[in-house]
Amino acid sequence: MSSSDPTVQPVPSSVVERVDAADVTLSNPKRAVISIGSNLGNRLETLQGAVDALEDTPGLRVKAVSPVYETEPWGVESGTQPSYFNAVVLVKTTLPPDSLLERGHAIEEAFERVRDERWGPRTLDVDIVAYQDVVSDDPALTLPHPRAHERAFVLVPWYDVDPEAEVPGHGPVAELLAGLSLESVAPRADLELRLPE
Template sequence: MTTSDPTVQPVPASVADWVDAADTTLSNPKRAVIALGSNLGNRLETLQGAVDALEDTPGVRVKAVSPVYETEPWGVEPGTQPSYFNAVVLVRTTLPPGSLLERAHAVEEAFERVRDERWGPRTLDVDIVAYQGVLSDDPSLTLPHPRVHERAFVLAPWHDIDPAAEVPGHGPVAELLDEVPGQGVERRADLELRLPE
């Protein structure tokens, strides 16, 4: 399920060489990939709010925002929850992984995320998918995300904005995307998230 759209502007072929001469606020930044999801309330508004909140975080700069995908809920019976809106953002950050995770949780809480049940409905999900190629088995933050290589709703938007990306320990996003079922994952061409100015 490889996606390709000339209207999507990917980041440079070598993401490792991201350079923003105007961005003098970050010193020795690292690359991170963050997945967003929402299936309660105004889903698009919530995702945009999450993008803006990440940009407003000291030590974080949002460099790319994917198209929006609508997806069936993961891990539950079909029809038992509303569908999700999903997107992926690429950031540069001086925050270490643990601090970035704390910020992700704070953004979720700002949008009244409730953690009552595994794979339950939520106003907002903010997941760190990958961080500068780091491999970590820390149960509080496993990197890369332990199920990212199985999830088309993360791989598809990630591939849209970084076609050359790789999931550390699993291989190129493009190849992984071709291996996972794409059913129930639909790009919403009528919806758009703004890249913060």
Template sequence: MSSDPTVQPVHPSVVAQVDAADTTLHNPQRAVIALGSNLGNRLETLQGAIDALEDTPGVRVKAISPVYETEPWGVEPGSQANYFNAVVLVKTTLPPSSLLERGQAIEEAFLRVRSERWGPRTIDVDIVAYQGIVSEDPDLTLPHPRAHQRAFVLAPWHDVDPSAELPGHGEVAELLAAVGDAGVQARGDVELRLPE
């Protein structure tokens, strides 16, 4: 599904559930969103999630990282299929809480099941960072509390924004160098496309 314009998102009927927001993108904020999938057609699911983000009033997808294939994190080796991971940079007028609601709605549309911690999933939509905000809100901790430990977030983020910084932790390049990239491999044979 690399560049075939006839391929449609898996769930084109996903409708944005957002708070009242300035959908004209005046004074947009920058957010970093990590995507992951290890069930079903992983590439198609990631593309569908990106398309659904772009279809959200008040959100514009500005850049998409290369796809990485990664070993599952936090579980026994070989107990799950590998993930496809990517990082998406967006500009948005939605507040963090509404962007979170939208991410959860996308997960639900792709039948994400939350039966076990770090369990397999059709799609994971995580807000990694939002305009430099540092917050310990129990509903949405910013930045993502484990992003600095995860090569599958840091490697694609570094690819799409080499000078990025993770608020409270430092430069993404240095964080990636510290954790290493074992178990994380760029997949040059597949790609995600920016929505038109």
């Protein structure tokens, strides 16, 4: 069947998703939601590198990648930092949360992330937003992410890849978004992250 056949529906370019009949490479995988962001250097290239690095992680499969959004930096005065490119990645993984966190930090370090200032500019930010339905107040890794429910730059792309999603302990993403201003979250239809081969 050719791609020009009118019965073939193209995958919406805004959401890149991998559908496997069975994840034979993973045994009893867990769902995790990962937010990625960059406001230094080649932001799109960095985000794509993060997606690729996640896919290269043993025990992890990237299942969906959201559209890219351009957003204002969080927690700092407007105009004091470059804008961010943000996206959300849905994964299935057999890694426990602490190992997934270690992998996220390793990916950040590979892109020369510097941690010298809270909410400072960064080449790459990799945050675990949610892991299955786990709720934990462990200071090393609070789940879900303690501010995810109030951050439009996380919830908007998450909603794109999973409209039925819920933030454990806080409710449906769609309802949380209804209470937030979306002014500082601009879709970048001209940019796209791809799933690794």
